[in-house]
Each structure stands twice: as C-alpha cells, then as structure tokens.
Amino acid sequence: MKAGYYWLVICTLLAASGCSSLGVKPWERNLLAREDMLMDAAALDLAFDEHIYFSKEASSGGQGFAGGGCGCN
Amino acid sequence: MKKLLMVLLLTISPVKAEIYNISQLDLKSHQGKVVYLDFWASWCKPCQKSFPWMNSLLQKYPRDAFTIITVNLDAETEAMHQFLSKVDADFDIYHDPSGRIAEQFEIEGMPTSYLIDSNGKVVKKHIGFYSKQVDRYEREIEELL
Numbered sequence: 001m002k003a004g005y006y007w008l009v010i011c012t013l014l015a016a017s018g019c020s021s022l023g024v025k026p027w028e029r030n031l032l033a034r035e036d037m038l039m040d041a042a043a044l045d046l047a048f049d050e051h052i053y054f055s056k057e058a059s060s061g062g063q064g065f066a067g068g069g070c071g072c073n
Numbered sequence: 074m075k076k077l078l079m080v081l082l083l084t085i086s087p088v089k090a091e092i093y094n095i096s097q098l099d100l101k102s103h104q105g106k107v108v109y110l111d112f113w114a115s116w117c118k119p120c121q122k123s124f125p126w127m128n129s130l131l132q133k134y135p136r137d138a139f140t141i142i143t144v145n146l147d148a149e150t151e152a153m154h155q156f157l158s159k160v161d162a163d164f165d166i167y168h169d170p171s172g173r174i175a176e177q178f179e180i181e182g183m184p185t186s187y188l189i190d191s192n193g194k195v196v197k198k199h200i201g202f203y204s205k206q207v208d209r210y211e212r213e214i215e216e217l218l
Contacts, residue, residue, distance in 0.1 A: 026183050027146035027172045033116040 090162035092153075095169035097145065101193065103140055108189040111143045112175055115156035117183040123202040128163045130214070135192045138191075138218055144169050146183070190217050 033039060037069070040046045054060040089128065111127065113120035115167050138198050141164040147153040157166075169175060178187065181200050188197040197213050 025172060026177070026180050026185075027112070027114055027175050028148075029183070030114060030116045030148060051149070 081127045090166050092166045095167045095174055104193045105191050109138045109141045111184055112180050112187040114146045115152040119202040120184040121160055122161050131163050135139055144174055146172055146175050167173045187214055
C-alpha cells in the first residue's frame with residue numbers, strides 16, 4: 001500500500017515537471033519567423049484547404065493570426 | 074596627393090562593426106559612459122529598422138559619453154553575417170548563439186534594449202522598436218548624458 005502511494009507521488013511529480021519548460025524563448029523564434037512557416041505560405045494549398053473546409057463545415061477562416069513570431073507585436 | 078585622399082577617405086568612412094564572442098563582453102569596462110545595450114537577431118524585422126537609428130545616435134552624441142553595444146542572438150553565425158552584409162552597423166556586436174546573456178537579462182521580445190547610466194545601473198528597458206517613439210528614446214538618453 002505504502003509502495004503504491006510512493007509510486008503515485010513519483011508519477012505525479014514526473015507528470016507535473018513535464019510542463020515546466022513550455023514555449024520557445026523570444027530569441028529562439030527564428031524558425032517560426034521564416035516565411036515558409038506562415039499559415040498562408042502556399043497560397044494555392046491554402047485556397048484548396050479552405051474550400052474543402054468550407055464545403056464540409058459551412059464556415060471558413062480563423063486559421064491564422066497577425067504577427068511574425070518576433071514577440072514584439 | 075594620393076596619401077591625402079586615402080587619409081581623407083579613412084576619416085570620412087564610418088566605423089564598421091566589430092564582431093566579438095559573447096564571452097568578451099565586459100559591461101563594467103564601459104562604466105563612466107551611458108550605454109545603449111541592444112539585443113537583436115537577423116530574422117527580426119523591427120531590429121533591422123532600429124539599425125539606421127542606432128547608427129545616427131553615434132553621430133549625434135559624443136563617443137566619450139555614449140556608446141552602443143549590441144548582442145546578436147542568431148543561433149547560426151552565417152545568418153548574422155548575411156544580415157550585416159546588407160545592413161550597416163557602426164557599433165560593436167557580441168554574438169551570443171546560445172542566448173546565455175539573453176537569459177540573464179530576461180529578454181521578453183525582440184528586439185529588447187536597455188539604457189544603462191554611467192554608474193552601470195540599468196535605467197530603462199524597451200521591448201520592441203517603434204519608429205514613432207524614437208523621440209522618447211532619445212530624450213531618455215539625453216537625460217542621462
């Protein structure tokens with residue numbers, strides 16, 4: 001019983017520490033700032049995807065947001 | 074005559090950036106001067122916009138009372154060199170690819186700059202660079218000079 005309790009504590013601590021370093025630092029956003037990382041980097045692909053999405057869901061948009069990933073906007 | 078022309082050209086041409094390793098950065102050696110410490114990266118567009126302004130500051134304020142130190146945070150050295158081949162920089166650049174100093178200064182956005190007074194104390198922190206606020210930035214520097 002006691003061993004089970006210890007295991008529970010250890011597993012909880014491990015699970016909690018998994019979220020301790022979330023996100024990228026402002027100076028690590030070089031890859032996110034690349035143009036080919038934009039949601040609309042390939043305009044034709046995006047148009048096809050949006051058409052399919054609109055046909056299936058009867059709604060469109062909401063796939064992106066402003067800002068180039070530099071963290072200063 | 075040729076010699077005279079050479080001397081003239083060397084005097085007129087702006088001082089170009091020197092690139093150092095971040096381990097060589099010693100802020101204490103600049104005590105007695107107002108320091109504008111700027112953190113930038115090649116992929117950051119507002120950083121690029123701030124360069125001509127920073128160059129103009131060096132023309133505007135006396136070198137013995139004011140200096141600009143910049144820290145480049147590109148993980149790839151090549152990206153920094155490519156940027157500098159396109160954009161003029163008249164100030165010293167310290168390359169910090171691992172972001173060690175950026176971590177210490179708790180950088181929240183790019184670019185981030187610090188205004189340090191002649192006693193070595195951080196007085197102001199700017200997150201981002203906004204052309205519209207250039208007058209305010211300059212006023213803050215002038216208050217310390």
